Amino acid sequence: MKAQIITIGDEILIGQIIDTNSPFIASLLEQNGVKVASIISISDTKEAIGEALAASINTFDVTITTGGLGPTKDDITKSVLCDIFNCDMQLHEPTYKFIKERLEGIGIEFNELNQSQAYLPADAEVIKNNHGTAPALMFEKNGKLLFSLPGVPFEMKQMVKDSVMDIIKSKLSLPIVYHKTAITYGLPESELAIKIASWEDNLPSNIHLAYLPSTGRVRLRLSAISLVDDVEAVTNKLFIELEAILGSYLLGYDEATLESVVADILTERCETLAVAESCTGGKIASLFTAMEGASLYLKGGVVAYSNEVKVSILGVDESILEVHGAVSEPVARLMAEGVRKALNSDYGVSTTGMASPMPNTVKKTGEVWVAVSSKEGTISKQFFFCELRDINIERFSSAAISMLRDELIRKKR
Numbered sequence: 001m002k003a004q005i006i007t008i009g010d011e012i013l014i015g016q017i018i019d020t021n022s023p024f025i026a027s028l029l030e031q032n033g034v035k036v037a038s039i040i041s042i043s044d045t046k047e048a049i050g051e052a053l054a055a056s057i058n059t060f061d062v063t064i065t066t067g068g069l070g071p072t073k074d075d076i077t078k079s080v081l082c083d084i085f086n087c088d089m090q091l092h093e094p095t096y097k098f099i100k101e102r103l104e105g106i107g108i109e110f111n112e113l114n115q116s117q118a119y120l121p122a123d124a125e126v127i128k129n130n131h132g133t134a135p136a137l138m139f140e141k142n143g144k145l146l147f148s149l150p151g152v153p154f155e156m157k158q159m160v161k162d163s164v165m166d167i168i169k170s171k172l173s174l175p176i177v178y179h180k181t182a183i184t185y186g187l188p189e190s191e192l193a194i195k196i197a198s199w200e201d202n203l204p205s206n207i208h209l210a211y212l213p214s215t216g217r218v219r220l221r222l223s224a225i226s227l228v229d230d231v232e233a234v235t236n237k238l239f240i241e242l243e244a245i246l247g248s249y250l251l252g253y254d255e256a257t258l259e260s261v262v263a264d265i266l267t268e269r270c271e272t273l274a275v276a277e278s279c280t281g282g283k284i285a286s287l288f289t290a291m292e293g294a295s296l297y298l299k300g301g302v303v304a305y306s307n308e309v310k311v312s313i314l315g316v317d318e319s320i321l322e323v324h325g326a327v328s329e330p331v332a333r334l335m336a337e338g339v340r341k342a343l344n345s346d347y348g349v350s351t352t353g354m355a356s357p358m359p360n361t362v363k364k365t366g367e368v369w370v371a372v373s374s375k376e377g378t379i380s381k382q383f384f385f386c387e388l389r390d391i392n393i394e395r396f397s398s399a400a401i402s403m404l405r406d407e408l409i410r411k412k413r
Contacts (some may be wrong), residue, residue, distance in 0.1 A: 179222070181253060267293065274342070275300075279352060284303065
């Protein structure tokens, strides 16, 4: 089964808003065995809408459109649908009553424009919108389905989850689809592909592997499609094989991140963390505090951006700064030790580096020193990344959390 998603509106084409509807719809369709073969955005003109919808209903098993169902003159999707399906517009009494009661309930006049939303194509199956005034419409032709949905994201999302997917599943014979994603860190995509080449070459024909790289990470998504219900068990067995190949390069699955893995380990061991950040400016602390339960293990952090703070709060010796400079191994080590002692934590992590070019310095942009301190001692490492400040801050933070993860795993052994 193949589908096309069509977003209607000039505001998308000129970049005034970002299309968030299509990824949401595509994700749900794929999870339920409908292959999304095409996603397009079109102008809200009668010609563009007519051509796109007519072609789609003749080509794809499922067509889902969003937009053009509002009460204003530029919302013309309904009239185009009447032309395509050769039917008239007629008053839909349940919709009329619903909109009237909804608007009056919140003190809005039920005027002619609002009333026009209750006039719908006669051949459409009407899908109630519990979160807005524009209902969705469903047409069926030669076994193919076309859904016309409101463009307002929160209205559309609820209708797809509550109604549209159930209709699709009731009318079409869909295969069983199972997706699972392994999260890796520390191996570039090309090296990762070489490392797992034999495993990938022996995947069953109904299981597809996708590489999804991002900064510092590569996600490996297995998508299994079958008419029987053993796809989850087969996929999980394949990932057990992958774990043996990747070892510590495998962070976890689906929503796992470096910080979530570290948080789980610290929480399980009832251990605590403190961070001292210079070049990352609080990024590391924010990654942990963005997750629920951070108070169980995160003692706090110090943004030691200036040398004065490194000296007065973290106890870094001024002579060390004068001799070695702020971006140096000795300073990183003293920062990690200082914040661990100051906040009485089990671990201290520090970063000091050059996120972007600075005048009158011999230090290289993208250079960072990271240190991890515990009662057993302090380890440190130098990294070099790129010349882009925002990317560097992200990579510096990931490098620091990764070093902490490695140390936690080492002690676990």
